[in-house]
Amino acid sequence: MQSAKTCSTSYLVFGASLRAESLNKRLATLAARVVEEIGGTVVHASMSDFDCPSYNGDVEAGEGIPAGADRFRSKLVSTDGFIISCPEYNASMPGVLKNLVDWVSRYKPQPLKGRHGLLMSASPSMAGGNRGLWAFRVPLEHLGARIFPDMFSLAQAHEALGDDGRLRDVKLQTWFEGTVDCFIESVEAAKHYPAIKSQWIEFLGERPNPATERVEVTEIQPV
Numbered sequence: 340m341q342s343a344k345t346c347s348t349s350y351l352v353f354g355a356s357l358r359a360e361s362l363n364k365r366l367a368t369l370a371a372r373v374v375e376e377i378g379g380t381v382v383h384a385s386m387s388d389f390d391c392p393s394y395n396g397d398v399e400a401g402e403g404i405p406a407g408a409d410r411f412r413s414k415l416v417s418t419d420g421f422i423i424s425c426p427e428y429n430a431s432m433p434g435v436l437k438n439l440v441d442w443v444s445r446y447k448p449q450p451l452k453g454r455h456g457l458l459m460s461a462s463p464s465m466a467g468g469n470r471g472l473w474a475f476r477v478p479l480e481h482l483g484a485r486i487f488p489d490m491f492s493l494a495q496a497h498e499a500l501g502d503d504g505r506l507r508d509v510k511l512q513t514w515f516e517g518t519v520d521c522f523i524e525s526v527e528a529a530k531h532y533p534a535i536k537s538q539w540i541e542f543l544g545e546r547p548n549p550a551t552e553r554v555e556v557t558e559i560q561p562v
């Protein structure tokens with residue numbers, strides 16, 4: 340485990356379920372605890388903080404971007420990374436979460452670009468909601484987020500989470516902590532040792548056209 344002295348990064352952490360007894364909220368709470376044990380700072384949130392009406396271009400044009408998406412944007416840009424525990428609905432991501440991503444993608448600059456993210460899921464099923472995470476990666480990576488290659492899916496989560504909030508299986512708990520720790524190390528490295536000049540282009544391969552293109556370039560500042 341990384342020592343508290345070397346960890347200077349902060350993370351938005353939430354479970355992407357509106358349900359009071361959500362398994363994903365419980366897994367997100369455990370992730371937050373591990374981040375704090377490593378020495379990171381946690382910004383706690385809940386899916387209800389980010390509640391938005393269904394995306395509608397007319398509403399956007401008339402009323403602007405809703406407060407829920409604005410709260411999500413401000414928490415994204417004030418932290419170094421995010422950890423989301425995401426339920427799987429019908430082998431994909433929940434509609435409320437996709438709707439939130441759609442709304443927040445309308446900001447310029449687009450706030451998911453270059454953000455570091457760790458995805459996890461909890462489900463009573465044997466697959467742990469892993470297919471939903473693969474679906475969730477697609478819009479996030481399209482928007483230029485740096486999604487950690489390893490994802491954590493907790494199978495039979497209703498039995499796997501103990502009353503103390505940790506995973507009953509000690510080996511699985513160690514594996515979980517290792518995943519969070521490796522993610523934090525990668526964010527620390529990216530924050531302190533930026534090695535690439537990155538750019539995000541909404542539609543790669545499209546003929547450059549100032550009327551339609553959205554291209555954002557990140558200049559690397561010396562540390």
Ligand SMILES: Cc1cc2nc3c(=O)[nH]c(=O)nc-3n(C[C@H](O)[C@H](O)[C@H](O)COP(=O)(O)O)c2cc1C
Pocket residue numbers: 354356357358360361362363364426427428429430431461462463464466467468
């Ligand atoms: C509409 C709907 C679709 C679901 N589809 C899946 C699914 O494809 N795979 C799965 O593992 N669980 C599925 N589930 C079960 C959820 O994983 C389970 O309800 C879980 O507890 C939801 O997450 P939460 O506890 O964080 O609210 C589905 C549940 C609902 C309500």
